[in-house]
Amino acid sequence: MGKVKIGIIGTGSISNMHMAGYTRLENVEVVAACDIKEERVKEFAKRYHIPNVFTDYNEMLKMKDLDAVSVTTWNNIHAPASIAALNAGKHVLCEKPLALNAKQAQEMVEASKKSGKLLMVGFCRRFGENAIALKEMIDNGDLGNLYYAKTGCLRRWGNPGGWFSDKKRSGGGPVIDLGVHMIDLIRYLSGKPKAVSVTASTFNSMGMRPEVKGIQKYNSADYSEFNDVEDCATSIIKFDNGMTLFFETSWVQNIKEDSLYLELFGDKAGAKMEPEFELYESRYNYLRNTKPILDPNGSGFEHNFIEETKHFISCITDGTKCINPAEDGLELMKIIDAIYQSAETGHEVIL
Template sequence: MGKLKVGIIGAGSLSEAHFEAYKNNPNVELFAVCDLIEDRAGKKAEKYNIPNIYTDYQEMVKNPELDAISVVTWNNTHKDISVAALEAGKHVLCEKPLCLNYDEALEIKAATEKTDKKFMIGYVRRHASSIAVLKEVIDNGSLGDIYYAKASNLRRLGNPGGWFSDKSRSGGGPLIDLGVHVIDLLWYLMGRPKVKTVSANTYNKLGNRSNIKALSFYKAADYSPENDVEDLANALIRFENGASLMVDVSFTLHAKNDQSGAVIFGDKGGAEIDPSLVIVHEKNNVILNSTPQMDHPYFNFQDGFQNEINHFVNCCLTGEQPIGGIDDGVEMMKILTAIYESAKKQQEVVFE
């Protein structure tokens, strides 16, 4: 089996996790890098000894030696880059969110149907070692039917600015950036039920808050304080099987501190995922909280990315089906698009 020749499009902040994980995979040759900013691509090429540098992804995907690409660019470019790469016969790993909205997701799906190449979405939270353990517990039936899940990811001061807060490039604020991670993770653990109704709210009350002193926060690689995305989103999602999921996420909020949590509840047991894995069940009329012993019981960034990229590479080389393929992306974009629609109309969105 030859090495997979990989190219990375987008050499900004998050791309480092992709470069590192590919570098650590013995079946990969880092072969090309592309960024609109040539110097940024050049620095990665130097650091990772990559022979081909591009500023135009359309040129890069034409390279006949390239086997697979990672899309690590602004959200508004994911659809065009993914479609171009699939049409050029490349395997694609696309960062979350899949794209800007449901219609774009269907365009990518159409492109996947015309090729035998693999398409995977970078839902890194699914690839955490703790989630692999929990998924097996769920698949063995130990939690029974999962009927409720709840997630929160509230940043009190964390609007990254730049493209993240420019709706034309991001598609939205904390919902499409942070919410997509936790909604996808819980939906995956719930058995990927079909969405039935969505009722949601978004608020644009606080803006970027670049006025705040004495507290630092994560900023986009090309930071600017302009902002036209929501600061806060909440949603109640009901599924065809009767299960429900509640979520709230923020870029900024008058909260005492950052807050996050993710929990699922079944009729035989439950699990707390954030901040670390605890499995809850009942035995001999006693409630037991079990803490599985593992290297990474909480979400660990590099562990998640290494597992994700090893899985993608394995799928490309062996034909295995990826965890997090296009159908999952389409259903997630349906949910996210419905959340924004419900908030805008101030009405429940109902799917027939």
């Protein structure tokens, strides 16, 4: 096939990371961009020399010379835009979370099957070299049987506001924004077990704290202080491979500093992937810690997007098996629905 013709739906912050990938690929041409904000999409198209500009994705999807789209909108537009694109015969790379909930995600998976077009979910962290290395070790049995994992992504003061903190448009707070990556990584690394039960608490104790002075935080492009999502959450998730995951996340919490951690424990060894890669094992009955040497840039934000878009295009052009199929996005939405349901009812949710 000739060049793969791409359209971008949603030209806010993260679309620039998709462009960082697409613009590096010789067999790709980004031919269209769409955003409901006319000024923003015009400026984006000018920056990247994109010839066709739209404010309605349904108009963009009428383009015959368009093979695939990136959906990089607010979360509530992921399902309608992806389904419209699939129905119009386009392949879709949709940002995480796949949808607002599992019901929408299921409809997306069905639209992909019906159209025969690829729906890939943007779990970009799977493309980090740290994740690739750890997956290879786990797949080769270096950790033995995995029975426990823990992961967290905690911010002391980091609610981005705007659509992120408006539940109608986001589906929730740090659980659906940050947690989706961390829980996905645990599932992916441990061989994609299915969750069988979820117990969770979410807290709306701190709010957004816009009054905080002295430091800067990342604010959404269309910043507002409306906030009806959780500011913190904790959960125990049990999987059908016998593994239990402890998970916690926050946007606002009285902690010393922000932190990110991910650890998996097997009966042969333990591994920490974040904040730094370490293995805890034993040889000749001596306990020892080892530290694989990895390229420090190989797991960076932009690197992961470059690899993710490269993989998406290779799935389209070479029939490469997609490592981020929409079904994985759906499994995550089931877990996230269960976290919110358990928090609301105060009971364990059996999946």
